[in-house]
Amino acid sequence: MAVETVVCTAIDSFVGKVLIAEDEKGLRVVRFMEGDKSCKPDSGWRFDKHLKSEAVRQLVSYFKGELREFDLPLSLDGTPFQETVWKALLKIPFGETVSYGEIARRIGRPRAVRAVGGANGKNNIPIVVPCHRIIGCSGRLTGFGSGLPIKEALLEHEWKVSRKTGARAWK
Incomplete structure (x- = not known):
């Protein structure tokens, strides 16, 4: 069984810190910091505060009011x-x-x-x-x-x- 690689970072936004996580298929998680909980990655994820992916770029642009539609590969995991x-x-x-x-x-x-x-x-x-x-x-x-x-x-x-x-x- 292959080990899944998930890399993540946190960005600032008008709603607080936002965690962005990606795997080999695409964007996997966008998570808001809530209350006193820090915006921490899940166990096994690699945190990279300098991550400059397309997902990070597009989300930063969204929060600045410069982007209305995302064009990203998504790693959906549901029924x-x-x-x-x-x-x-x-x-x-x-x-x-x-x-x-x-x-x-x-x-x-x-x-x-x-x-x-x-x-x-x-x-x-x-x-x-x-x-x-x-x-x-x-x-x-x-x-x-x-x-x-x-x-x-x-x-x-x-x-x-x-x-x-x-x-x-x-x-």
């Missing part, structure tokens, strides 16, 4: 259903939101709204696989593994960069 949901998330345009129910309809599983929420919760590559763009059917911000304040900050960032006017789609 077939989860990966179907994540691929549907990739089609949500920058600065826009859709409901969990809409994603369920788009993947041909209109009754799987809760399962879509569960798949969002298992997404290890937030921002790039934009689970933050999913809102409740009422327009309320719901469910985000790193907390609703980070989700709201990401949506506000995209709203401002998109120069949208009028009422926001979320409450």
Whole structure:
């Protein structure tokens, strides 16, 4: 069995430190620092504070408001259903939101709204696989593994960069 190589680094952003991890297939993890926990790599990962990968470049550009769409190889690791949901998330345009129910309809599983929420919760590559763009059917911000304040900050960032006017789609 081959040993998997995962290299990671941390970058600063308007939501705090963000850990970026990559393996031989592509971007594997984007993780936000939460509370007092430091942004540490998982056991066995190699930390490189000088990592200058394309994923790092694109994420830094996103946080600066210079990038709206990612073009990166991804190392998705989920069930077939989860990966179907994540691929549907990739089609949500920058600065826009859709409901969990809409994603369920788009993947041909209109009754799987809760399962879509569960798949969002298992997404290890937030921002790039934009689970933050999913809102409740009422327009309320719901469910985000790193907390609703980070989700709201990401949506506000995209709203401002998109120069949208009028009422926001979320409450």
